[in-house]
Each structure stands twice: as C-alpha cells, then as structure tokens.
Amino acid sequence: MALAAHRTGSLSRRGAIAAWGVGTMAVLAGWGWGALLIAWFVASAALTRFGASVKQARSASALPPPAPRTARQVLANGAIFGLAAVSHTVTGQPWWGVAALGALAAAAADTWATELGMLWGGQPRGILSGRPLDVGLSGGVTPVGFAGSLAGGLAVGVAGAGLVGGELALAPWLGLAGVAGSIGDSVLGASVQAQRRCPNCQRATERVLHHCGAATELRGGLAWMTNDTVNLLCTLVGASAAVVLAAPRL
Numbered sequence: 001m002a003l004a005a006h007r008t009g010s011l012s013r014r015g016a017i018a019a020w021g022v023g024t025m026a027v028l029a030g031w032g033w034g035a036l037l038i039a040w041f042v043a044s045a046a047l048t049r050f051g052a053s054v055k056q057a058r059s060a061s062a063l064p065p066p067a068p069r070t071a072r073q074v075l076a077n078g079a080i081f082g083l084a085a086v087s088h089t090v091t092g093q094p095w096w097g098v099a100a101l102g103a104l105a106a107a108a109a110d111t112w113a114t115e116l117g118m119l120w121g122g123q124p125r126g127i128l129s130g131r132p133l134d135v136g137l138s139g140g141v142t143p144v145g146f147a148g149s150l151a152g153g154l155a156v157g158v159a160g161a162g163l164v165g166g167e168l169a170l171a172p173w174l175g176l177a178g179v180a181g182s183i184g185d186s187v188l189g190a191s192v193q194a195q196r197r198c199p200n201c202q203r204a205t206e207r208v209l210h211h212c213g214a215a216t217e218l219r220g221g222l223a224w225m226t227n228d229t230v231n232l233l234c235t236l237v238g239a240s241a242a243v244v245l246a247a248p249r250l
Contacts, residue, residue: 001038010045011069018071018078025082029089032163033100037078039159040108047115055118059136064207076231077107080239088164095247097164098174102242103235105156105174106181110234112152113182117145127186137204138227139190146179153178153238166250173246181238188230195220 002023006016019041027034052066084100087093117124121142124133133140157174161167197203197219198210206227210216 062136105178106238
C-alpha cells in the first residue's frame with residue numbers, strides 16, 4: 001500500500017517508508033487495525049484529491065501547492081495511533097485501544113474538516129478571534145468544516161469500536177474525541193503555531209515563499225511549532241479525550 005501510494009504521488013519516498021513503519025505497527029496489533037489504517041489513508045487521500053484544483057485556487061495565498069505527504073506528515077498523523085494499537089495488543093489493556101482509535105479519529109476529523117471546509121465552507125473565521133481569515137490558514141473554522149470533523153471522527157468510531165470490544169454505542173464518544181482533537185488543532189493553529197506574513201502583499205500565510213515570489217517573515221507564534229507538530233498534538237488530544245470519554249463505557 002505504501003509503495004502504491006508513492007507511485008501515485010500521494011506519498012514521498014520517505015513518506016512511504018514512514019507509512020510502511022506505521023502500517024507495520026498496525027498489522028502487528030492485528031489485521032483489523034491494519035485494515036482500519038488503510039481505510040483511513042485511502043479516504044484521506046481521496047478527500048485531498050477531490051476538488052483539488054478548486055481548493056488550490058482558493059488557498060493559493062495561504063498554502064503551498066499540494067505535494068506528496070512527507071515522513072513528518074505521516075508520523076504526525078499516525079505515530080500515536082500505531083504505538084497505542086501495539087500497546088493495546090501487548091498489554092491487553094482496552095484503554096490503549098481506545099486511545100489508538102481516538103488518535104485516528106482526530107486525524108480523520110482534522111483532515112475531513114480541512115478538505116471539506118476549504119471546498120464548500122465559504123469564509124472561515126478565526127476560532128479564537130472570530131475575524132475572517134483567508135482560506136487555508138490554520139485556526140480558521142467553518143460550519144461545513146465542523147460537520148466534516150464530526151463525520152470523520154464518527155467514521156473511525158463506527159469502523160473501529162469492535163476492535164476494542166465495544167458496541168456501536170461507543171462510536172459517538174470516539175467521534176466526539178476526534179472533534180476534540182480537531183478543535184485542539186484549530187486552537188493551537190490560531191495561538192502558538194508559527195504565523196508568517198508576506199512583506200509585499202501584507203497578507204498572512206503559511207508559505208515560506210509567497211505566491212507573489214516574496215520571502216515571507218515570521219510574525220507570530222513559535223518558530224518550531226509547525227503544522228506537523230500541531231497535527232501530532234491534535235492526535236494526542238484525540239487519544240486523551242477518547243480515554244476520558246469512551247474507555248469508561250467499555
């Protein structure tokens with residue numbers, strides 16, 4: 001699967017190696033975990049490609065052109081899931097499995113919110129400020145994006161509840177954990193993630209080189225707090241929220 005994703009342009013070479021590593025952890029936990037990871041990746045890749053030209057046109061000022069996912073992006077979204085899934089199998093503790101599902105639910109919620117929000121969400125607003133933001137900037141939210149995050153989290157919850165011995169009634173709690181991770185991603189993106197500005201256009205952006213050709217400048221947040229770091233923390237929030245919300249209901 002990693003090789004196929006690399007050949008179709010969804011993963012860089014190092015991204016494919018990282019995906020192989022995360023996939024190996026998932027399969028070591030059990031074939032059901034591996035199948036769930038593959039289903040998540042295929043759905044995420046399909047959503048990224050769906051309406052790509054429209055999303056690229058709408059977010060050109062804020063985001064660089066689409067590119068194959070790197071190893072950092074793969075690990076940011078999948079490392080906590082893989083480690084928690086293996087821990088669940090090794091220890092037999094169900095809360096590790098719940099944490100794994102929460103992490104993947106958060107990754108799905110964040111991806112679905114981003115992709116659907118950029119395509120159909122209209123004008124995003126800052127989750128903390130309420131001010132209008134350019135499409136694609138971290139920290140921006142839309143009603144469509146919020147609905148997408150709930151759908152993504154629920155999809156993982158429905159598909160994965162049986163892996164931890166839970167009933168389908170567990171799925172809404174896992175979905176809410178995914179939404180919590182997605183909201184945490186937006187809050188971190190609006191507050192501490194590195195924020196850049198083009199000195200020519202005077203527009204906020206996440207590009208190092210703006211689409212006008214000018215080198216951008218750091219104007220806020222922490223330089224080391226990249227989008228990948230925020231995504232990793234997003235899955236950690238989702239895992240933690242799942243343990244609090246879903247584990248007691250097993």
